[in-house]
Amino acid sequence: MAGRPRNEQARRDILRTAADLASVDGLDGLTLGRLSTTLGLSKSGLFGYFGSKEELQLATVRRATEVILDEVITPALRIPPGVERVRALCARWLDYSRTRVFPGGCFFFAVMAEFDARPGPLREALAEGSRAWTGLITSSIAEAVELGELAEDTDPAQLAFELIAFMENANSVSLLQDDADAYRRAERAIGNRLGGRRSVITD
Amino acid sequence: MAGRPRNEQARRDILRTAADLASVDGLDGLTLGRLSTTLGLSKSGLFGYFGSKEELQLATVRRATEVILDEVITPALRIPPGVERVRALCARWLDYSRTRVFPGGCFFFAVMAEFDARPGPLREALAEGSRAWTGLITSSIAEAVELGELAEDTDPAQLAFELIAFMENANSVSLLQDDADAYRRAERAIGNRLGGRRSVITD
DNA sequence: CCTACCGATCGGTAGG
DNA sequence: CCTACCGATCGGTAGG
Numbered sequence: 001m002a003g004r005p006r007n008e009q010a011r012r013d014i015l016r017t018a019a020d021l022a023s024v025d026g027l028d029g030l031t032l033g034r035l036s037t038t039l040g041l042s043k044s045g046l047f048g049y050f051g052s053k054e055e056l057q058l059a060t061v062r063r064a065t066e067v068i069l070d071e072v073i074t075p076a077l078r079i080p081p082g083v084e085r086v087r088a089l090c091a092r093w094l095d096y097s098r099t100r101v102f103p104g105g106c107f108f109f110a111v112m113a114e115f116d117a118r119p120g121p122l123r124e125a126l127a128e129g130s131r132a133w134t135g136l137i138t139s140s141i142a143e144a145v146e147l148g149e150l151a152e153d154t155d156p157a158q159l160a161f162e163l164i165a166f167m168e169n170a171n172s173v174s175l176l177q178d179d180a181d182a183y184r185r186a187e188r189a190i191g192n193r194l195g196g197r198r199s200v201i202t203d
Numbered sequence: 204m205a206g207r208p209r210n211e212q213a214r215r216d217i218l219r220t221a222a223d224l225a226s227v228d229g230l231d232g233l234t235l236g237r238l239s240t241t242l243g244l245s246k247s248g249l250f251g252y253f254g255s256k257e258e259l260q261l262a263t264v265r266r267a268t269e270v271i272l273d274e275v276i277t278p279a280l281r282i283p284p285g286v287e288r289v290r291a292l293c294a295r296w297l298d299y300s301r302t303r304v305f306p307g308g309c310f311f312f313a314v315m316a317e318f319d320a321r322p323g324p325l326r327e328a329l330a331e332g333s334r335a336w337t338g339l340i341t342s343s344i345a346e347a348v349e350l351g352e353l354a355e356d357t358d359p360a361q362l363a364f365e366l367i368a369f370m371e372n373a374n375s376v377s378l379l380q381d382d383a384d385a386y387r388r389a390e391r392a393i394g395n396r397l398g399g400r401r402s403v404i405t406d
Numbered sequence: 407c408c409t410a411c412c413g414a415t416c417g418g419t420a421g422g
Numbered sequence: 423c424c425t426a427c428c429g430a431t432c433g434g435t436a437g438g
Binding site for chain 2: 109130177
C-alpha cells in the first residue's frame with residue numbers, strides 16, 4: 001500500500017534470498033551483513049528496504065508463505081474436493097520438502113522450531129501460518145468424509161494432526177540423517193491412512 | 204578422564220542451565236555472556252570450563268542426553284519387553300515434553316531443527332542421538348512383534364517413524380499454538396497404532 | 407542506493 | 423576463578 005512500487009520486484013527477490021538463508025541458519029542467523037554481502041549491496045541500502053531486523057524477518061515469513069502457496073497449495077487446489085485433493089496436498093508438500101525448494105528444507109519447519117518458545121510478533125505470524133495450513137488439511141479431509149470417500153467416523157482434526165506429523169518428520173529425518181527413505185515412509189503412512197488399507201503391505 | 208574432578212558437579216550444573224537456555228533460544232542463541240550472567244560468574248571463568256563455544260554446545264548436547272535418559276529411557280526400560288514397554292517410552296516422552304523439563308519443550312527438537320542443514324560436529328552429534336532414539340523405539344517394537352503382542356506383519360522401522368512423528372508434532376503444536384490438546388491427539392494416534400483399535404472412538 | 411560511523415555484544419586471550 | 427582487554431560483527435543512524 002504505502003509502497004515503493006518501483007522497488008517491489010527487487011524487494012521480492014531480496015526476500016526470496018533471505019528465505020533461502022533463513023531456512024539453513026534461522027531467522028536470527030539471517031543477518032543484515034550476510035544478506036547484503038550475498039546480494040551484493042550495502043548493508044544500509046538493504047536496511048532501507050525494511051527499517052528493522054524484525055520487519056525483515058516478518059517480511060521473509062510472508063515471502064516464504066507465497067512460495068508455499070505457489071509450490072503446494074495453489075496446484076493442489078486445482079484437484080476437486082475429495083480424498084484426491086488431500087492426497088495432492090500431502091504429495092505436493094513432500095515434493096516441496098524433498099526437492100529443497102529452500103536449501104534447508106521446509107522454511108516453516110526450521111523457523112517454527114526457532115520461535116515456538118519465544119513470544120512476539122514472529123511467533124504469532126508463524127502460529128497463524130501453521131493454523132491456516134492445519135485448517136486447510138482439516139477442511140479438505142472433512143470434504144472427503146462428506147463425499148463418502150473417507151470413513152464417516154473419521155475425525156478430520158485428528159487425521160490432519162497425523163498427516164502433518166508424517167510430513168514434518170519426513171522433512172526432519174531426511175535433513176538430519178541424509179536419508180530420502182524418510183519420504184517413502186511418510187508416503188506409506190499417508191497412503192495407509194487415506195487409502196483404507198490396514199496392513200503395511202503397500203508397495 | 205583428563206578431568207577437573209572437583210569441578211565436575213559445577214560443570215554439570217552449568218550445562219543443565221545451558222540446556223534450558225538453548226531449548227528456548229537455540230545453541231547459537233546460547234552465548235557465553237548470557238549464560239555467565241544467568242549463572243552469576245564471569246564470562247572468562249565460564250569459558251575456562253569449555254575452551255570454545257563449540258565445545259560448550261557439544262557438552263550441552265551430552266548433558267541434555269543424560270536428562271532424557273533419566274526422565275524417559277531409564278524409567279521406561281524398567282517395563283519388561285513388549286508392547287507395554289513401547290507404550291511407556293512414548294508416554295514418558297510425552298510427559299517429558301508436556302511438563303517442560305526444558306522450558307522450550309524437547310531440547311532435541313529445538314536444536315535438531317537448528318542444525319539439521321548445517322554440516323559439522325553438532326549436526327553429527329544430534330544425528331547420532333536421533334539414530335539411537337529411533338533405534339530404541341524400533342527394537343522395542345520388534346520385541347513386541349516377536350512376543351506376539353503386535354501384528355506379525357508390522358514393519359518396526361515404519362511404525363517407529365510414525366510414533367516418533369506423533370510425539371514430535373505434539374511437542375511442536377503445543378509450543379507454537381499453546382494447545383495441550385496436541386498431546387491428547389498424539390496419545391490417541393499412538394494408542395490406535397499400538398492397541399489394534401481401528402476406529403477413532405477411543406475415549 | 408552509498409560511505410562512514412555509533413554503541414553493544416560476540417567469541418576468545420593475557421595475565422594474574 | 424577474576425579484571426581487563428582484543429578484533430569482528432551485530433543492528434541501526436547520519437548525512438548525502
